[in-house]
Amino acid sequence: MPRLLQFLRPDDEFLSRRHRSLVQVYRLLSLLGPVLLLVHGAAHRAAAPSHYDPLWFRLVLAGGLLLLFSASLVSASVRRRYVEASWGVLYLVMAWTVTLAALNQFSGEYSLSVLFVYALFGGIVILGADSMAPVLSFLATGFVLLGVGVWAAPARETSPLVLGSGMADVALFEAVAHWWGLSMRDSLKTQRDELRRSRDQQRQMIEQLPMEMAVFDTEARFQYVNERAVGDPAVREQLIGLTNEGYCCRHDLDVALGRRRDESIREVVETKAINRIRETIETDEGPRHYLRIHVPITDPDGTVRKVVGGGLDITERKERERDLRARQEKIEALYKATGKLLRAGSQEEVSDRIHWVLKKVFDYSFVHTGFLEDGMIVPERTEAASGLSMPVPEARPPQTSMISGQALRAGEAVVSDDVHALENSIDYGDLRSAASVPIGGHGALVVGKADDEVYRQFNLHLLEMLGGYGALVLDRLRRETDLREAKEEAEEASRLKTTMLANMSHEIRTPLTSIIGFSEMIEDEIDRLDDPLRDADPSTLSRFAHLIGKSGRRLLDTLDGVLNLSKLEADRMDLSPEWVPLAELADGLVEELRPRADEAGVHCESRAASESVVVWGDRGGLQVALQNVISNAIKYTERGGQVQVRSYRTDDAAVVEVEDTGIGMNEETVDHLFEPFRQASEGLNREYEGTGLGLAVTKRVVEKMNGKIEVDTEEGLGTCVRLRFPEGDMETAPDAAALDTGS
Numbered sequence: 001m002p003r004l005l006q007f008l009r010p011d012d013e014f015l016s017r018r019h020r021s022l023v024q025v026y027r028l029l030s031l032l033g034p035v036l037l038l039v040h041g042a043a044h045r046a047a048a049p050s051h052y053d054p055l056w057f058r059l060v061l062a063g064g065l066l067l068l069f070s071a072s073l074v075s076a077s078v079r080r081r082y083v084e085a086s087w088g089v090l091y092l093v094m095a096w097t098v099t100l101a102a103l104n105q106f107s108g109e110y111s112l113s114v115l116f117v118y119a120l121f122g123g124i125v126i127l128g129a130d131s132m133a134p135v136l137s138f139l140a141t142g143f144v145l146l147g148v149g150v151w152a153a154p155a156r157e158t159s160p161l162v163l164g165s166g167m168a169d170v171a172l173f174e175a176v177a178h179w180w181g182l183s184m185r186d187s188l189k190t191q192r193d194e195l196r197r198s199r200d201q202q203r204q205m206i207e208q209l210p211m212e213m214a215v216f217d218t219e220a221r222f223q224y225v226n227e228r229a230v231g232d233p234a235v236r237e238q239l240i241g242l243t244n245e246g247y248c249c250r251h252d253l254d255v256a257l258g259r260r261r262d263e264s265i266r267e268v269v270e271t272k273a274i275n276r277i278r279e280t281i282e283t284d285e286g287p288r289h290y291l292r293i294h295v296p297i298t299d300p301d302g303t304v305r306k307v308v309g310g311g312l313d314i315t316e317r318k319e320r321e322r323d324l325r326a327r328q329e330k331i332e333a334l335y336k337a338t339g340k341l342l343r344a345g346s347q348e349e350v351s352d353r354i355h356w357v358l359k360k361v362f363d364y365s366f367v368h369t370g371f372l373e374d375g376m377i378v379p380e381r382t383e384a385a386s387g388l389s390m391p392v393p394e395a396r397p398p399q400t401s402m403i404s405g406q407a408l409r410a411g412e413a414v415v416s417d418d419v420h421a422l423e424n425s426i427d428y429g430d431l432r433s434a435a436s437v438p439i440g441g442h443g444a445l446v447v448g449k450a451d452d453e454v455y456r457q458f459n460l461h462l463l464e465m466l467g468g469y470g471a472l473v474l475d476r477l478r479r480e481t482d483l484r485e486a487k488e489e490a491e492e493a494s495r496l497k498t499t500m501l502a503n504m505s506h507e508i509r510t511p512l513t514s515i516i517g518f519s520e521m522i523e524d525e526i527d528r529l530d531d532p533l534r535d536a537d538p539s540t541l542s543r544f545a546h547l548i549g550k551s552g553r554r555l556l557d558t559l560d561g562v563l564n565l566s567k568l569e570a571d572r573m574d575l576s577p578e579w580v581p582l583a584e585l586a587d588g589l590v591e592e593l594r595p596r597a598d599e600a601g602v603h604c605e606s607r608a609a610s611e612s613v614v615v616w617g618d619r620g621g622l623q624v625a626l627q628n629v630i631s632n633a634i635k636y637t638e639r640g641g642q643v644q645v646r647s648y649r650t651d652d653a654a655v656v657e658v659e660d661t662g663i664g665m666n667e668e669t670v671d672h673l674f675e676p677f678r679q680a681s682e683g684l685n686r687e688y689e690g691t692g693l694g695l696a697v698t699k700r701v702v703e704k705m706n707g708k709i710e711v712d713t714e715e716g717l718g719t720c721v722r723l724r725f726p727e728g729d730m731e732t733a734p735d736a737a738a739l740d741t742g743s
Contacts, residue, residue, distance in 0.1 A: 022128050023072070023079055026086045029124065030069040033089075034062030040113070051104045061093060083128040090121045090138070095145055102149035111158035115166050118142045122174040126181070135178045139171040212311035216294075218269045218304060220244065220262040229311065257281070261292060261309075268294045269304045289315045327458060333361045334462055338469050347371060347442075350473050351380040354445060357466060359383075362459065366431055366448035368393060369439070370404060377404055377443060388450055390429040399424060404444035407436035413460040419448070437463045440471025515548050577705075580619050582647040582656045583608030589627050590645055593634060601639030602660075604630070609648035613656075615725045617705040625698040629658045629721045632695065636719070637662035653727050659720040665713045674699040674709070698723075 041058045068085055071078045078085065097117045101110035118139075125138045146167055150160045212229035214222060222239040230236045239247055244265075248258035257279065264275045279290045291314050297306040334357065341353040351369045358367050365385040370377040370393065379393040398405035401424040406414040415435045419428045428434075434448040435455045445467050449455075583606070590606040597604035615622065626645075633643040641661040648655055674695050702709050706726055713719035 019083075023082045026083055026128060027069055027072060030065045030086065033065040033093075037062050037093075051107065051110070053100060053104075057096065061089070061096065064092075065089060087125060087128070087134065087138070090124060091141060093117065094121055094138075094142055098142075098145040098149040102153040106150070106153055106156045106158040106160075106163065108158060111163050114146065114163070115170065118167055119170045119174070122170065126174060126178045129178065130182075132175070132179060132182065135175060139175060143167060143171070211313075214239075214309045214311075216265050216307045216309060218266075218307070220265040220307075222247075223306065254281075264292065264294050265307045265309065268296050268307050272296050272298065272302065272304055287315075288313060289318045330361045330459075330462060333357075334466065338466075341466075341469050342473055344473050344477075346477065347474060348380065350470050350477075354439075354466060354470055355381055355383055358447065361462070362447070364447040365450050366390060366434070366446075368446040368448075369443065370446070371439070371443035372398070372408075372441070377402075380443070385450075388430050390431065396426075398444075402426065403434050403436040404446055407438045407444050408441070411438055413437045413464050415455050415460070417452070435460060435463070437467040438471075439467045440474060442471055442474045445470070576618055576620075577616055578619060580615050580617055580622050582613045582615055582622075582654060585619070585622060585626060586645045586647055586656060589623065589630055593627070593630055596631070597634045597643065600634055600637070602634050602637045603642040604634060604645075605642070606645040606647075608646070611649060613647045613649050613654050615654050615705070617707075617725065621701040621705060625701045625723065626656060626658075628695060628698045629723070633658050633660035633662065633719070633721070636660065641718075649727065653724045655722060655724050657720055657722040659718065661718040664715040664717050664719055666715045670711055670713060 037058045041053055041055060068078070068082075068089065072082050094117055097110075097114055101107075101114045104110045122135065122139055122142070126135050129135050143164075146164065150156065150163070213226040214229055215224040217223055220243045221241055222243075225236050225239050227236075230239060238250075242250070244258035244261040245255060246258075247253070248255045260277065260279075264277050268275045273296070275294045277292045277294075279292060281288050281290065291312045293310045293312070295308045295310070296304045297308060298304050338357070341350065341357060344350045344353050351371075354369055355367055358364065365388055366383070368382045369380045371380050372378075373395075375397060376395045377398050378395045382390075382393055384390040396402065398408050401422055403414055403416050403419065403422065413435060414437075415433070416422060417433050419431050419434045428448075430450050431448040432450055432452060433455070434446055436444050436446045437460070438444050445463065447463065586606045586608070590604055594604055630643065630645060637643055637660045643658065643660045645656065645658050647657075699709055702723055702725075708724050710722040710724065711719065712722070
């Protein structure tokens with residue numbers, strides 16, 4: 001029978017599934033119809049041989065059904081209209097049945113045949129009808145045929161009323177049954193369409209989910225798998241009915257992995273609870289991490305019918321979690337390490353602790369710190385990984401072609417993916433890439449790699465923070481240095497003030513004491529004399545008068561020094577420029593100071609060049625400056641020494657120098673030689689007298705006349721002080737405005 005049904009099934013693609021099924025049923029009825037017609041006719045002849053029932057017509061009808069079936073085997077058009085053609089045969093058989101009943105006077109057998117055929121054929125029409133119209137049409141046609149037969153029959157053994165009521169009952173029953181059947185079918189169709197639409201939507205949703213999805217039965221066998229899980233449709237078909245373990249066995253995959261999934265599914269069936277497992281699968285691109293979730297699908301009574309499995313690729317999430325942990329570790333390490341950095345006490349210590357932080361937090365192949373000194377980036381510390389060929393960095397100006405120079409100018413991190421492409425002559429060795437961040441305005445930090453790995457922005461931000469911390473410490477150190485120097489300067493100023501007061505007190509009190517003392521002695525000497533004019537000792541009075549004059553001049557020199565310095569510092573000293581011959585000025589001062597030199601036992605002389613040496617400047621200022629220098633030379637030259645004053649010309653200057661064979665000075669003393677109130681010896685017990693203002697006044701006067709002062713000295717061997725002025729030419733007198741008069 002199944003083979004017969006398969007043979008009867010039409011394979012036309014243009015027929016719907018239901019239409020193909022109807023054609024199959026109607027073709028089967030076409031084969032059974034001839035048998036029923038012949039059997040029915042034989043039954044009538046056996047029951048009433050005298051009744052009219054020609055066999056030839058039944059054979060014609062049977063042949064027509066067989067002909068219709070045969071035509072359907074070769075004609076698609078017949079198959080397409082097979083149901084309607086069958087209905088036509090039913091109409092013909094119904095008409096023939098009513099005709100036989102009328103010819104046989106509606107005897108009981110034939111009246112029953114009419115009802116039987118009416119009911120049977122109505123059911124066959126209902127079987128193929130998609131609406132009420134074909135059924136009502138057949139039932140109405142049957143009534144009409146019955147009416148015509150009753151009217152045309154010469155006699156009627158069966159009451160027309162009974163026959164008609166029977167047909168009406170059949171018609172009503174079949175009409176109501178067909179209506180109910182259509183309603184149920186429409187309802188079922190609607191539900192089926194809803195289910196299909198819901199299933200399609202669910203499947204579409206499952207297919208669009210960003211994860212692998214599969215449905216398993218309670219034995220962990222695949223019932224469905226989405227395209228994201230398995231892209232190949234053929235492989236998806238192969239999966240259906242297999243377990244994970246079975247599929248892995250067939251395709252030479254990790255059997256343990258498949259077994260673990262099946263065990264998780266069976267556990268879900270037993271516990272009716274969601275289960276999660278994590279997996280790591282090795283691929284050509286590296287390990288991939290997955291999260292498998294198995295969810296039970298239960299009936300209302302709680303029985304697990306299916307298990308839905310989902311697989312989510314969490315590789316990126318794992319990487320993000322790993323990066324986040326690494327970031328947190330770096331931030332914590334940076335936070336802990338910066339405490340040591342902030343306590344650094346020198347630039348070298350700042351560099352050392354920056355390198356320590358980099359080694360603790362990062363893994364760069366090359367680390368270098370350099371600081372700005374006199375317009376150059378001077379390397380402070382350089383570290384390279386073992387096996388990395390890297391030349392020793394040199395001090396260089398911060399050029400824009402250098403990555404550290406770029407970072408200093410930009411004030412932020414700068415990255416070079418290929419350091420060998422930078423337009424400079426630096427040898428970068430094995431380095432491929434580098435990044436630099438500024439350490440404020442103090443220098444730069446450079447890190448490098450020997451590969452093409454990308455510098456992450458987060459790490460660059462951390463490096464900028466590290467550079468900022470380093471700049472903060474260096475700023476603090478610079479402020480501390482400035483404060484320390486300011487403190488030292490303030491203490492030195494206070495000490496100098498104390499020294500000045502002591503010196504001034506001594507320089508003023510000593511001459512005044514001498515003046516007052518010798519005046520009293522002269523007064524006492526005169527009082528003891530009977531005749532002052534006759535008995536007076538001229539030599540004694542002369543010596544006292546000389547000492548009074550010397551003390552007065554010393555006091556006057558002190559006051560002049562203070563007055564000149566105050567005028568120079570207040571920029572109120574007026575200078576009158578004129579041509580001043582240096583040789584003539586030097587000779588005059590040597591002669592003027594010779595008594596002082598003779599008294600000190602020092603030989604003092606002046607030597608001049610053969611050519612004329614003149615200076616365009618203020619005569620008084622030049623005299624004060626040169627006099628102070630010669631006086632100092634005589635003061636600090638021991639008895640038997642000598643002082644020479646020479647004037648000469650060089651290519652671009654007029655020079656006068658004072659050289660002595662005195663005590664000389666060390667370098668530390670020379671650095672403070674021209675500061676006010678500075679002396680080789682200070683305090684009340686100092687060896688040499690003086691206020692310490694002479695050279696300070698000299699320096700300021702020389703600078704007023706656009707000159708400069710130079711000192712060559714060696715402790716114990718003597719000193720040479722050289723005053724250098726712009727070269728003068730008496731033929732072309734310069735503009736008086738060229739001299740810095742201070743006005």
